[in-house]
Amino acid sequence: MARRVSTRRRVIVTAIAWAVAFLIFFPILWTFLTSFKTEGEAVATPPHFLFFNWTLENYIEVNERSDYFLHFMNSVVISVGSTVLGLIIAIPAAWSMAFVPGKRTKDVLMWMLSTKMLPPVGVLIPIFLLFKNTGLMDTRTGLVIILTLIDLPIIVWMLYTYFKEIPGEILEAARMDGAGLREEVIHILTPMAIPGIASTLLLNVILAWNEAFWTLNLTAANAAPLTAFIASYSSPEGLFYAKLSAASMMAIAPILILGWFSQKQLVRGLTFGAVK
Amino acid sequence: MATKHSRAASRLMISPAVLLLLGWMIVPLSMTIYFSFLNYNLLMPGAHNFIGFDNYKYFLTDPAFTTALINTLVLVGGVLLITTVGGTLLALLLDQPIWGQGIVRVLVIAPFFVMPTVSALVWKNMFMNPVNGLFGWIATSLGLPPFDFLAHAPLFSVIMIVAWQWLPFSTLILLTALQSLDSEQMEAAEMDGAGAISRFVYITVPHLARATTVVILIQTIFLLSVFAEILVTTNGGPGTASTNLTYLVYAQSLLQFDVGGGSAGGIIAVILANIVAIFLMRMIGKNLDA
Numbered sequence: 001m002a003r004r005v006s007t008r009r010r011v012i013v014t015a016i017a018w019a020v021a022f023l024i025f026f027p028i029l030w031t032f033l034t035s036f037k038t039e040g041e042a043v044a045t046p047p048h049f050l051f052f053n054w055t056l057e058n059y060i061e062v063n064e065r066s067d068y069f070l071h072f073m074n075s076v077v078i079s080v081g082s083t084v085l086g087l088i089i090a091i092p093a094a095w096s097m098a099f100v101p102g103k104r105t106k107d108v109l110m111w112m113l114s115t116k117m118l119p120p121v122g123v124l125i126p127i128f129l130l131f132k133n134t135g136l137m138d139t140r141t142g143l144v145i146i147l148t149l150i151d152l153p154i155i156v157w158m159l160y161t162y163f164k165e166i167p168g169e170i171l172e173a174a175r176m177d178g179a180g181l182r183e184e185v186i187h188i189l190t191p192m193a194i195p196g197i198a199s200t201l202l203l204n205v206i207l208a209w210n211e212a213f214w215t216l217n218l219t220a221a222n223a224a225p226l227t228a229f230i231a232s233y234s235s236p237e238g239l240f241y242a243k244l245s246a247a248s249m250m251a252i253a254p255i256l257i258l259g260w261f262s263q264k265q266l267v268r269g270l271t272f273g274a275v276k
Numbered sequence: 277m278a279t280k281h282s283r284a285a286s287r288l289m290i291s292p293a294v295l296l297l298l299g300w301m302i303v304p305l306s307m308t309i310y311f312s313f314l315n316y317n318l319l320m321p322g323a324h325n326f327i328g329f330d331n332y333k334y335f336l337t338d339p340a341f342t343t344a345l346i347n348t349l350v351l352v353g354g355v356l357l358i359t360t361v362g363g364t365l366l367a368l369l370l371d372q373p374i375w376g377q378g379i380v381r382v383l384v385i386a387p388f389f390v391m392p393t394v395s396a397l398v399w400k401n402m403f404m405n406p407v408n409g410l411f412g413w414i415a416t417s418l419g420l421p422p423f424d425f426l427a428h429a430p431l432f433s434v435i436m437i438v439a440w441q442w443l444p445f446s447t448l449i450l451l452t453a454l455q456s457l458d459s460e461q462m463e464a465a466e467m468d469g470a471g472a473i474s475r476f477v478y479i480t481v482p483h484l485a486r487a488t489t490v491v492i493l494i495q496t497i498f499l500l501s502v503f504a505e506i507l508v509t510t511n512g513g514p515g516t517a518s519t520n521l522t523y524l525v526y527a528q529s530l531l532q533f534d535v536g537g538g539s540a541g542g543i544i545a546v547i548l549a550n551i552v553a554i555f556l557m558r559m560i561g562k563n564l565d566a
Binding site (some may be wrong): 027030046052093152233 | 395
């Protein structure tokens with residue numbers, strides 16, 4: 001039963017909520033607006049909020065002057081590559097832990113979670129030296145490997161909580177009806193598992209896209225994804241607000257859109273199923 | 277017979293994941309431990325002789341270590357305080373019946389999807405810059421002198437940036453938890469004459485305890501390793517004013533090429549993170565069983 005509230009109260013609460021939401025969102029909005037200004041207008045005092053000459057110049061220039069597309073593709077390859085590789089390794093593991101749980105399943109899961117608590121600086125030097133000596137430094141392959149390992153515990157956990165919800169009885173029923181293992185997997189389990197796998201994929205692409213420790217430390221010009229490319233704007237000579245804004249908008253827009261679709265999965269995935 | 281068969285199959289299915297993670301834990305970590313006992317600097321080629329605990333002694337007695345440790349605690353604590361308190365208030369607000377709730381949610385959640393380097397640079401240049409930033413403009417139009425955030429309050433500035441990124445996370449989780457609150461229980465309490473405050477204290481707060489624990493645990497894992505935000509805003513400075521442990525180890529390792537010292541620092545970071553992790557796992561274990 002919905003709580004009944006007076007219209008007046010609802011108006012006030014709505015106004016407050018919108019004001020707070022606007023404030024929280026404002027930095028992104030401001031970046032969006034600045035990306036359409038000229039460099040002069042971007043630093044004008046007093047600032048121009050809406051009434052300026054909107055221009056696409058910055059987007060064009062960022063694309064022309066730097067290898068923006070290369071870095072964008074690096075981000076795509078690294079985030080999607082590490083997620084898919086992670087899923088290939090994690091699906092069988094999560095599957096068997098969910099459907100054939102043993103005595104130690106809980107311990108294995110907790111242990112996997114604990115590897116996530118290893119601070120990256122604890123292994124920074126060996127990884128850095130290994131990468132230098134094996135030629136993995138500044139390659140997409142190297143980053144895909146590292147991010148796969150980092151994301152693996154979360155992928156296993158997420159899949160596990162989804163697979164856990166597939167009722168086991170349905171398998172028995174199918175078996176009674178004479179379904180073989182192959183039919184079982186193809187016609188019954190796979191369709192039921194796909195939504196969980198899809199949400200895991202989505203959330204992990206987001207996390208990998210935004211990962212900014214290894215991507216900053218293990219890449220230079222060739223394999224740098226957008227996180228590292230944007231970081232190059234921190235040097236004073238690269239300080240052009242409008243271009244920084246345009247590059248930023250292009251870097252965050254795809255993930256912002258994906259993220260809005262994955263709100264529910266985000267809660268589940270990042271709390272390891274503890275909050276649904 | 278079937279179970280024996282399926283158990284073997286399941287072991288086979290789990291082993292790639294387990295072996296990979298085991299290797300990921302053991303190989304680099306033991307290399308770090310090994311390096312931490314060597315006099316090994318990349319700028320000085322030659323013999324890497326064994327020097328015992330000297331690297332640890334050096335790292336632990338460096339005044340920068342104490343600063344970094346305190347900064348790490350202040351950073352984690354500050355962000356946790358802002359995000360849990362702010363997140364609870366925001367979740368309570370968004371749980372009210374309002375018009376356009378979907379859009380409000382989308383706006384509030386957005387900062388979480390912004391990559392760290394982008395949010396740090398946007399805040400640094402377009403808001404906190406005393407000359408061209410919006411905060412400077414607001415201060416000047418109020419007749420106040422503009423404040424150079426990153427020069428005079430670097431750690432505070434980093435806390436604000438990181439808190440902005442994580443506030444959506446805590447809000448979303450606490451909101452999800454609030455929405456699973458049984459409304460009949462609330463109505464029953466209301467009918468029994470419980471006021472808004474006592475309803476909040478006796479029903480809402482206990483209900484949110486578990487979600488809050490989860491928020492604290494997960495954020496702590498990520499917050500102990502804040503790096504990009506510091507790298508692109510302050511470079512740990514001025515001096516070491518905004519250097520956290522992660523950044524200190526990075527600077528020792530990759531800026532000063534001190535493999536030995538950096539490794540010792542890395543191991544110390546691992547030990548400290550483990551202390552926090554054990555503490556938190558116990559806390560979450562208690563809460564999750566209940």
